[in-house]
Amino acid sequence: MAELQQMHPPPQGARPIDAAVSWQEALGHHAGGEHDNGGHAVGLSIVVPVYRGAATVGRLVEVLSALRPAGGLEIILVNDGSPDNSGEVCRALTAGATVPLTYLEHARNFGEHNAVMTGLRHARGAFVITMDDDLQNPPEEVLKLYDHARLGNWDVVYTRYAEKKHEGWRNIGSRFANRVADMLLDKPKGLYLSSFRCMSAMVVRGVTRYSGPYPYVDGLIMQVTQRIDSVEVLHLARMEGQSNYTVARLVRLWLNLATNFSVLPLRLAILAGAAMGVLGLLGAALVVAEAATGSTPSGWASVMTVILLLSGVQFLILGVMGEYVGRAFLSANGKPQGVVRQVIGPAAEEIGAAPAPRPGEVAAAAELRGDATPAAAAGRRVGALS
Numbered sequence: 001m002a003e004l005q006q007m008h009p010p011p012q013g014a015r016p017i018d019a020a021v022s023w024q025e026a027l028g029h030h031a032g033g034e035h036d037n038g039g040h041a042v043g044l045s046i047v048v049p050v051y052r053g054a055a056t057v058g059r060l061v062e063v064l065s066a067l068r069p070a071g072g073l074e075i076i077l078v079n080d081g082s083p084d085n086s087g088e089v090c091r092a093l094t095a096g097a098t099v100p101l102t103y104l105e106h107a108r109n110f111g112e113h114n115a116v117m118t119g120l121r122h123a124r125g126a127f128v129i130t131m132d133d134d135l136q137n138p139p140e141e142v143l144k145l146y147d148h149a150r151l152g153n154w155d156v157v158y159t160r161y162a163e164k165k166h167e168g169w170r171n172i173g174s175r176f177a178n179r180v181a182d183m184l185l186d187k188p189k190g191l192y193l194s195s196f197r198c199m200s201a202m203v204v205r206g207v208t209r210y211s212g213p214y215p216y217v218d219g220l221i222m223q224v225t226q227r228i229d230s231v232e233v234l235h236l237a238r239m240e241g242q243s244n245y246t247v248a249r250l251v252r253l254w255l256n257l258a259t260n261f262s263v264l265p266l267r268l269a270i271l272a273g274a275a276m277g278v279l280g281l282l283g284a285a286l287v288v289a290e291a292a293t294g295s296t297p298s299g300w301a302s303v304m305t306v307i308l309l310l311s312g313v314q315f316l317i318l319g320v321m322g323e324y325v326g327r328a329f330l331s332a333n334g335k336p337q338g339v340v341r342q343v344i345g346p347a348a349e350e351i352g353a354a355p356a357p358r359p360g361e362v363a364a365a366a367e368l369r370g371d372a373t374p375a376a377a378a379g380r381r382v383g384a385l386s
Contacts, residue, residue, distance in 0.1 A: 037126045040201060041346075042100065043071015044146050045125030049115035050079045053133035054086045058093060063139040065099045069146050071126060074100035074346065078119045081109030094344050102345035106338055111249075112195070113215045113256070114338045120204050122347040126150075129198045130217070137196045141233040148231045149198040155225040156203055159196040161235040180254060184262035185222045191230060193218045212260070213335040214327060216253070219261035259323050266324065269317040276313050280306070 037043050046064055050057050057077065064075055075097075077090045090103045104118055116130050127149055131137050141159070149157040181193055199207070199221065206224035207217065221228075258265050283306060 037071045040126040041124035042074045043126050044069045044073040045123035045128045047076045047119030047130045048133050049112050050077050050086050050133045051082045052084050054084045054089045056135050057133045058089055060133055060135055061093050067142060069143055076102045076119045076122055078115040079105045080115035081106050100346045102347040104340055105342040107341045110338045113217050116217055117215050118338045121208050126201050127198055128204050131196045136236050138234050145198045154229045155200050155227040156221055157198045158230045159194045159233045160192040160230050162232060184264055185219055187222045188228055211337060212331045213337050214256045214260050216256040216260055219257060259327055265320050269320050272313050276310055
């Protein structure tokens, strides 16, 4: 923990992480008239999709809990069917949380953007920040991002990095995705689309109206507002494990972007067909000219080349059309965007969802986690008393 505090020192005005204060007390302190949240329960909600994050999510929650943004904050953890013990760690964190902390558990892995959508639907803040669980986005940058959006009256603020600490192929993939987004989305030119972003409650309401199974959060944002800005933040090297994004996952993300928010691929298919038609006409003209001069027209090799080229383009066009039709079919058939198995925390109290786990269960989960974070220690103390 000392290491983490050195890497992520508490921001100015933050309470020490080990201070004993309940989340109800913390929320009451901010809701007592110091800040106007516009009728919202808190000033800031932080949504964190969790996947293979058992080793980092506890440290992230600790540092976030030390922040004191205007209007108070809440943390929403969405376990997207993680195969490790992230669920046990998150349930342990809810027992000793010093800020309002909601835990949502997906019934299976639906994808990062689906998990973010689930978190947004349970957010109660006047502004909502989404961030990853890997600590590559320094938690203290949250206040910088939040204040920039709140004080600048921006609907959305993205983050940009002076230097990204991803692997080389991830950086190439990110640049490619942003170039594709420049072509397909109606977004400010040059805006870098990052998963570390801040949205106003108005934008969150607009984004969460989408109920289809293939969400792309940035595409939905661009359909809601153009009052968008960006701010530069630090990007750190990954502390634990490897990136959960593979080439296959990135390709699926690009397909969501291309087929859900633009008809440009269909228009490109039309252009490809037209180009092949023009090449066919030129080829026919060459054959006629060759025959007119008395030469024998080229034979089998040229014919097969043309047939294979045309067939390849036709199958490509059919594939693009099939992708659109297939996604429309699955959406119409009611494929879920996400199924929530369990809700623990303030959101559960509001919607009458599953109750929080018994203290003994939380203590056991904290012991299984095997570290000495304040949240886990609190869970162990409660378990011992029971």
